[in-house]
Amino acid sequence: MFYAYLRGLVVFLLWIINGNVHYHHRERIIDKDDNYILVAPHRTWWDPVYMAFAARPKQFIFMAKKELFNNRIFGWWIKMCGAFPIDRDNPGQEAIKYPVNMLKKSQRSLIMFPSGSRHSTDVKGGVAIIAKMAKVKIMPSVYVGPRSFKGLISRERIDMNFGNPIDVSDIKRMNDQGIEEVSSRIQKEFQRLDEEVAPFHTDQKPSVLWFFIRIPLAVVALVLVILTLIFSYIASFVWDPDKHRK
Structure with a gap:
């Protein structure tokens, strides 16, 4: 429940700040009853929020560097939202x-950025191994x-585009x-999605009345x-997401 609330709150904040987001081809997203790995090139701090919101009501876990868990409130937030x-x-x-x-x-x-960081474009192998071992598809x-x-606060246009699921079951060994081969399939789909959405992406901004x-x-x-900060601080002493998860 807290996951859905916090996701909605963050999206509400982003809508106030920007309010110019457009989603494309959500119908391609794998059925909510099936698990999958939602991947994207990591380009901003906020792109995972838009990814998770577009794929609702499906909920996700995601990897986060250990340093982010040092802050009591923020660390509790991301633990409650499935971060490890x-x-x-x-x-x-x-x-893995x-x-x-x-x-x-x-x-x-699982939400995962195959490039690892916002400063890299190379697709790493972790997503391929996890997809193969869990027997799930990759959703680019x-x-x-x-x-x-x-750029966000000046209401530059945002486009989120979703591609065709990538099946790795035909690959016998993840050597x-x-x-x-998996990395090549992902990278090609990323490139195709960028090209597909390019005609829609313009510099036109909504009315100044916004x-x-x-x-x-x-x-x-x-x-x-x-109110959320106050609640989270108090709750962090009472509820341990790690123990509940175990």
């Missing part, structure tokens, strides 16, 4: 074992829009050759954020 910590320098077997187990035994899918998507907060409309909405959002 990863040591980027030494990821270990848990980086935990998402595979969740994809097999829970109702949550792309975010096209502002990559700075200045170097198998991983390279800047006046969002002032009272911002006040409402601020109240909700403050």
Whole structure:
């Protein structure tokens, strides 16, 4: 329940800040009753929110670097939303074992950025191995829009485009050759999705009246954020998401 609430709150905040998002080909998204790995090139801090919102009501788990869990409130938030910590320098077997187990035994899918970071475009092999071991498909998507907060708040257009599911069941072994084949399929689909959405992506911005409309909405959002922060701080001492998850 908290996952759905926090997802809605963050999207509401992004709508107030930007309010110019467009979703394309959501009908391609795999049925909500089936688990899958939702992947995209990691281009901003906020693209996973748009990904998760577009694929609702499906809920997700996702990897997050361990440093993000140090803050009491933010760390509790992302734990409640299904995040699990990863040591980027030494990821270990848990980086594979935990998402595979969740994809097999829970109702949550996985959001993953195959490139690893916002500064890389190379598709890594982790997503291929997890998909093969969990026997799930890979659902590609792309975010096209502002990559700075200045662009976001000035209401530059955002486009989220979803592609065709990628089945890896035909690949017998996830050795170097198998991983390279999966990476190639993902990268080609990313490129196709970028090209597909390019004609829709323009620099035209909505009416300036929006800047006046969002002032009272911002006040409402601020109240909700403050109440959520207070609740989260108190709840972090009472409810341990890790114990509940186990």
